[in-house]
Amino acid sequence: MSITTTTHLNFHGDARAALTFYQSVFGGQLVVATYGDMGMPAEAPGADQVVFGSVESADGFRVMAYDVPGVSAGPAAAAGSTRRVDGTTVTDQPFFVSVRGETLDEVQQQWDVLAGGGTVVEPLAASAWSAGFGMVTDRFGVTWVLDVAGAPAAQ
Structure with missing residues (x-):
């Protein structure tokens, strides 16, 4: 049996910016799908936010992320310290x-x-x-x- 664990990060409107940043740090391929891509009407609030995103590099780095629906409090709003x-x-x-x-x-x-x-x-x-x-x-x-x-x- 083989298992892979991937950290999945939850953001409040800045998942795309975070994933792009992590790609700049670790390299790899960035994949982003928005709520709009999954069928939410383009004019609906949050349609441009990330429902699924990931960065994966050939050397083993992998992280996933999304924007919590209905929440847009900005960077690090609920991250703690x-x-x-x-x-x-x-x-x-x-x-x-x-x-x-x-x-x-x-x-x-x-x-x-x-x-x-x-x-x-x-x-x-x-x-x-x-x-x-x-x-x-x-x-x-x-x-x-x-x-x-x-x-x-x-x-």
Whole structure:
């Protein structure tokens, strides 16, 4: 048996912008279908919002997203927050999206784009378990955990 797990993100009117942004970070193919594409009258409110969207890259990145129908509160409206307090991560978000790369250079490139317009929770740096680990909440309110596979370099 084989199973694939894909993170599905719920947005409030900005799923298309978020998916386009994630494609710019991770590459891959963007697929977007709107409520209008599925038969909602074009003049109906929300017809241009995303009912199904995904980004999938050849190297294994995959995320799906849609706009919650009837809700258009804008970026990060219901995302919650994540922060560091006294050496611990405190959050009211139900999940983080974790991405692991093979090299620090690869992860650094992704980090730099995700952090643009976002909030750094934990700076990308060497840790006891990785050559690079960090947490960032992007401009859409999604918190990402990025790290480098394998043990850190000997010091």
